[in-house]
Amino acid sequence: MTVPSADALNVVIATDCGSTTTKAILIERVDGVYRQTFRGEAPTTVERPFEDVTRGVLNAIAEVEELSGRRILDGERFITPARAGEGVDIFISTSSAGGGLQMMVAGAVKGMTAESAQRCALGAGAIVMDVMATNDGRMGHEKIERIRQLRPDMILLSGGTDGGTVTHVVELAEYIAAADPRPRLGTGFDLPVIFAGNRDARGRIQEILGPRTALTITDNLRPVLEREALGPARHRIHDLFLEHVMAQAPGYGKLMGWTGAPIMPTPMAVGDIMQTIARQRGINLIGVDIGGATTDVFSVFGGVFNRSVSANLGMSYSVSNVLAEAGLENVLRWVPFDIEEADLRNRIKNKMIRPTTIPQTLDELQIEQALCREALRLALDQHRSLATGLKGVQQERSIADAFEQTGTGRSLIDLAELDLIVGSGGVLSHAPLRSQSMLMMIDAYQPVGLTALSVDSIFMMPHLGVLASIHERAATEVFERDCMIYLGSCLAPSGPEGRARPGERVGAFEVRLPGGRVERGDMALGEVRLLSLASGEEAEVSFVPTRRFDAGAGRGERFNSRATGGVVGLVLDARGRPLLLPEERGERVRRLAEWNRALGLYPRAAGT
Amino acid sequence: MGHAYTPGLRVTARTLVRKRRLLPIHGQVLVEASARVEAQTVVARTELPGRVQTVNAINLLGITPEEIRDYMLVKPGDRVEKDQVLAENRPLISWFKTRVLSPIAGSVETVSEVTGQVLLREPPRPLELTAFMDGRVVEVLPREGVVVETAGAFIQGIFGIGGETWGRLAVAVDGPAQPLTADRVRPEHRGCIVVGGSFVGEDCFRRAREVGVAGLVAGGLHDADLKRLLGYDLGVAITGTERVGFTLVITEGFGQVPMARKTFDLFRSLEGRKASMSGATQIRAGVLRPEVIVPEAAGERAAEPEDGVARRGALREGELVRVIRDPFFGRLGRVRALPQELRPIASGTHCRVLEAEFDGGEVVVIPRANVEIIEG
Structure with a gap:
């Protein structure tokens, strides 16, 4: 299938082949505007007994055909181009089935080239199984043993700036060669290895790895310490993903022949749409996709994109690990009962062993939502440590800097500069009430100042990511109109500076709502309010904090801004930043119930 | 999707079980097609490449990497013994001589003039693959392994830990609701797979180790006991490599949950028979559940086995189901109605539900995702 010209693109069928479900969506141009119109899903068929991904794809598309009444397939052939009532102009797809793209990365120094290699692989949509560096604390034989055990889909090797030392990166290549690693899929094939390190080491690397692996050499991803150049290596990862990994996976050869644009790893597609949105609007955003097994976090701050994967933080398969990593106390602090x-x-363990079950009672739901808060928090912590400025960079210091001892490698994630949070994944997208999703994200991320929040309605970001690669306008129109559900905005002053005093005044707010209505009031520490501000509406917000708080304009300074509405509204959050939870159990439960009541979170709960 | 419920675990008195027994890397298959094998029969063998050891020779000798070849006494491919001299310098005064000794017996893999490292490889480690269950070899996969087939009982658990084992089945409780207590694990259970009722706990684990039990099976266990048994909090249900002294399979879930009557009765009917068991569990796409297989003795029965494929059809009215989540966790009921439309439930969500009738006539509404079909 070829890519039609932008004008000729009227009907698109897109699938995302997940590890358990294949989701298909139909996008149509309606009155000149692209809209997502129908969706279908079917179990993914990568594993036995089917072992052919296209079966699931055809089944999911068949469901779209049934619902829409549009004939898309003629047997296994796509009807193109679109005509009245039948056919599509293009078929596109993403994939994370069969475990997605699993990579191992290696770099000379842990905090520098190894970290750049990790960012590169993550940005390309990979799950990074291990990050190896000459200074990672492991002995040579331990590294070799680890490489041998992992059986990744490919290895990205970096190290050394161009013209710098070759010793470290050659040492890593020697370990890889000694391990003689086999790829996960296709036992008869050599493992793809990408070398994106010091240009001067290429000859040596070719000698060591050339005979034993499917070696590809590309531009150094850290040509100088001060700059990362991840693009060329990312492209090579995508090429090899298609050539080696996809080509070995069951049925993908056929699927690749059907698509009009290269198949993308699902997280890469999500990352692309996030970057497109951030660029178009000139905003900073955090996106999260909390799944059953893993949680992906994406961020764009100051135009810099980052992605991290928390491989064992999720709501079903990995739910027990959330408890293990967060600790019991941290989970319990969000549970509004004993x-x-x-x-x-x-x-929690029963959820882990029967991951498809759903909470039937309110207390079961509240436990899951408590775990979600912790999974989101932990995943953001992990993201924060990866989304940093470059480490090891020499900085020019002025006299003013001498008083501010900041090192290199500071996290790029600044919640006070965050404009938008986009949440997706079952626990957020399918919470019984949208207000629950909103408070889960506010509690987990604790945004500061004014921040808009939204959820992805049916997780169509992967599809839109691929669509953006061939037709950006179509992708962004669908994203705005059908993908995103705006929940509203949250205004949260940071503080108090120093010790908290229960009940102390945080500040005064004034909100000018559409239609001339004005809401005014005082906020005390620990208080939450919800003001009605519907989707598509905006409000003028003004907050004058007391001197121990900062709403975004400085401590004690008046803050003015415009808040975006949504299906929940405008949340005024005076619970403090960091959020202050009473330590005494009874008092904490009482407080949680109070906040839940203020946002109408659990209307069926007795007493709330 | 039409199938929003969990297919039941398989519990069947007679089926055809096939196991692919594959080596991790190519090797030698030791049995022929149609050969009869026992669980402990070695069916294939291979050699895993030896571990690699690194020796930083240049640091020890105080030389640069480019000089290393001049100091080496062995070359890539040579066999070396432990403490054999790999490299040495030649000072004018022999008292200052430095020798680099081999930390292992094995062979020289590489000598690097860039890093100055010497890589040594230990001898290969033999790996023997057993048949795991009594049966017959129905297919030989050259250099890879075999397919073993047996007719017999097949019981899947919901969660387990520990690897493959085998032994005689011994039921140590009087009924499915009775917990397995330490006093019920007796010295004659050494080498046996001991079946309990609703629960197995920490005291029983200790006793099982003392006695030398091969495996334990019960309805449920407490997560806190599991944590103490493993020594860590299990984060993700990918198990099978634990070494706790026995293999453990639970059939229902966490907590004290009576074993399903059908499962318990089947175990009781098989008491004294040799069984094979694996605790390996993998709850991800491509789910793997722990299992107990009880092969029929040769020539014991000639009838055709039951359908070997787990039924995954749609739920039907009148079907027996088990609830697999609170608030009715572990209870059995019959499906009374399957309303098509989404219904609200107590959590506030809307989902597809079923009406089930418990013993005693109580009728409840349960999300379809929260039941499993009792098969057979």
Whole structure:
């Protein structure tokens, strides 16, 4: 299938082949505007007994055909171009089935080239199984053993700036050669290895790895310490993903022949659409996709894109690991009732072993939402440590800098500069009430100042990411109109500076709502309010904090801005930043119930 | 999707079980097609490449990497013994001589003039693959392994830990609701797979180790006991490599949950028979559940086995289901109605539900995702 010209693109069918479900969406140009019109899904068929991904794709598309009444397939052939009532102009797809793209990366120094290599692989949509560096604390034989055990889909090797030392990167290449690693798929094939390190080491690397691996050499991803150049290596990863990984996966050869644009790894497509949106609007954003097994976090701050994957933080398969990593106390702090530790542990493990079950009772739901807050928080912590400025860079210091001892490699994630949070994944997209999704994200991320929040309605960001690669306008129109559900905005002053005093005044707000209505009031520490501000509406917000708080304009300074509305509204959050939770159990439960009541979170709960 | 429920675990008195027994890397298959094998029969063998050791020779000798070849006494491909001299310098006064000794017996893999490292490889480690269950070899996959087939009982658990084992089945409780307590694990259970009822706990684990039990099976266990048994909090259900002294399979879930009557009765009917068991669990796409297989003795029965494929059809009215989540976790009921439309449930969400009738006539509404079909 070829890419039609922009004008001739009227009907698109797009699929995302996930590890369990293949999701198809139909996008049509309606009155000159692109809209997502129908969707269908079917189990993914990568594994036995089918072992052919196209079966699931055809089934999902068949569901779209049934619902839309549009004939898309003639047997296994796509009807193109689109005509009245039948056919499509293009078929596109993403994939994370069969475990997605699994990579190992290696770089000379842990905090420098190894970290750049990790960012590069993550940005290309990979799950990074291990990051190896000459100074990672492991002995040579331990590294070799690890490489051998992992069986990744490919290895990205970096190290050394151009013209710098070759010793370290050659040492890593020697380890890789000694391990003689085999690829995960296609046992008869050599493992793809990309070398994106010191140009001067290419000859040596070719000698060591050339005979044993499918070696590809590309531009150095850290040509000088002060600059990362991840693009060329990312492109090579995508090429090899198509040539080696996809070509070995069951049925993908056929699927690649059907698509009008190269198949993208799902997270790469999501990253692309996030970057497109941030660029078009000139905003900073954080996107999160919390799944059953893993949580992906994407961010664009100051135009710099980052992605991280928390491989064992999720709401079903990995839910028990959320408890293990967060600790019981951190989970319990969000549970608005008393529960025995043994009972909570058993419930969480039962969810882990039967991951497709859903909470039937309110307390089960509240436990899941408590775990979600912790999974989101932990995943952002991990993201923060990866989304940093470059480490090891020499900085010119002025006299003023001498008083501010900041090192290189500072996290790019500044919640006070955050404009938008986009949440997706079942627990956020399918919460019984949207207000629950909004508070889960506010509690987990604790945004400061004014921040808009949204959820992805049916997780169509992967599809839109590929669509953006061939027709950016179509992708952004669907993103705005059908993909995003704006929840509203959150205004949260940071503070208090120093010790918190219960009930102390945080400041005064004035909100000018559409239609001339004005809401005014005082906020005390620990208070939350919800003002009605519907989707598509905006409000003038003004907040005058007391001197121990900062709403975005400085401590004690008046803050003015415009807030975006949504299906929940405008949340005024005076619970403090960092968020202050009472330590005493009874008092905490009472407080949580109060906040839940203020946002109408659990209307069925007794007493709330 | 039409199938928004969990297919039941397989519990069947007679089926055809096929196991692909594959080497991790190519090797030698030791049995022929149609050969009869026992669980402990070695069916294939291979040699895993030896571990690699690194020796930083240049640091020890105080030389630069480019000089290393001049100091080496061995070359790539040579066999070396432990403490054999790999390289040495030649000072004028022999008292200052420095020798680089081999930390292992093996062979020289590489000598690098860039990093100055010497890589040594240990001898290959033999790996033997057993048949895991009594049966017959139905297919030989040259250099890879075999397919073993047996007719017999097949019982899937919901979660397990520990690897493959085998032994005689011993039921140590009087009924499916009775917990397995330490006093019920007796010395004659050494080498056996001991079946309990609703629960197995920490005291029982200790006793099982003392006695030398091969495996334990019960309805449920507490997560807190599991944590103490493993020594860590299990984060993700990917198991099978644990070494706790026995293999453990639970059939229902976490907590104290009576074993399903059908499962318990089947175990009881098979008491004294040799069984094979694996605790390996992998709850991801491509789910793997722990299992107990009880092969029939040769010539014991000639009838055709039951359908070997787990049924994954749609739920039907009148079907027996088990609830697999609170608030009715572990209870059995019959499907009374399957309303098509989404219904609200107590959590506030709308989902596809079913009406089920428990013993005693109580009728409840349950999300379809929260039941599993009791098969067979």
